[in-house]
Amino acid sequence: MAFSLLKYGLRKDYPFAHKPDLPIAGELKSHYDVVIIGGGGHGVAIAYYLAKYHGITNVAVLEKGYLGGGNTARNTAVIRSNYLTSEGVRFYKASVNLFERLSNEFDFNIMYSQRGQLTLAHTDATVRAFRQRAEVNRHFGGRTELIDPPAIRELVPGLNMHPGHLPVLKGLWHRDGATARHDAVAWGYARGATQRGAELHQLTEVTDVLVDKGRAIGVDTNRGRVKCGCIVQAVAGHSSLLAAKAGFRMPIITYPLQAMVTQPVKPFLDPLVSSSALHCYVQQTSRGEIVFGGGSDPYPLYNSRSTLELKESLIASAVEMFPFMAKLRLMRQWAGITDMTADYSPIMGLSPVENYYLDAGWGTWGFKATPICGQTMAELVASGGKVPELIAPFAMDRFDSFRQVNEMGATAASH
């Protein structure tokens, strides 16, 4: 036994005989069928479905930093479909369905945990809005209902029923609400995409977009020029910067969003809980840490610094909801820069430049959409620009004809 262990330890391929999960990409090729800008969850999910469903593998994902190091790494991983509009609910419900079977599909545990999500209503107006959201969600096959204070107390025993002196009138109880390990989602998609032949090039920044007679034909990077058949931009907070390189403006403003996490404590909170009036959401991770966050910063900025005033107000709201949290210590706090649209819905599909596709405007709510974005954007690319019906309402030109898909009320408090 001891001898075989020693022998194993001295083997050349110790500790692993098998290939690494993510092959190290070599030199950039001079041409790819598809270039995906941005190696967040969305970028690698698009590469994954292109390979899996469409057999398109001459694909490069170009990431200026490291895999999933943007907002994918910073988000608080609320997964839900209880939005307001039928366009929105239909879309996010499709994503939740994909999330439910993602661990099996990857053969890799993304720690998907369907604990349900509870949003608290403190005014009659909010109760009415919640009633509508419950009905729309049920119509599209989601599990959402309005529950009364006694049921809320039972679900969340530690909750202060008068946070910030506001009464808890009702709760929007969304059984499909869930969370997952955000990094694992990016890793699972990246592994699946690269194993099928796509390339992930980290530390590769797109510095310019090459457009010829209105068509995208390639990109310049810090590692040289790459020609391609088409381009997908999936760069979240950097959307307007990339679009400017391609020569157009977007209806997007970039704002920081901050969040933080406490030291771990014993399990006390199963569902994800948010308050519509305090603009605060709280959840306990499977490691016991309490993650909480709230609304965006009050003005636009491309900077992931944190501010004391926002942290203070978030902490105040979280302590109002769960008073015992006052005794806890913060472990980490951070921010990400988010690409906000005026209607809190994404911008997906075609752009003013031919062969240049958009996956943007994900603001503070795009993690939950990672699977369905990957699937629909892959379909768009593979079909040469035929917009899938599910994402047609999110076309950028909806703003030109004032056909916004307003999800502000269903997004601002819980992402």
Add this chain to the structure above:
Amino acid sequence: MKMMPCPLNGLRNISEFVYGGEVTDMPDHTTCSDREWAEYVFYTDNQIQVVTEWWLHAPSSYWFIAERHTGSDEILRTYDPSERFTERVDFEQTEDNTTTGGGSGS
């Protein structure tokens, strides 16, 4: 806390202020196309650069203009709107329905 140099009230905590969007020229809404109006209302440059913005000091209801860098968050200059808007902007429609005041800023 971050401070904002208000042209009227001096240095104050940033939490006393409300961001009011970029200073842009308003097209004539009676004659411009839907696309031009959408450009004005929704589309932005949103680059990392110095921008000129409207800010409100909420306690005193005072609107002013600030030049701020969207990468470093440095506030380079603040000033009273009268520096930029030298004539009155009239938003009322005139009788012949053709002219309205637009942003007359440079």
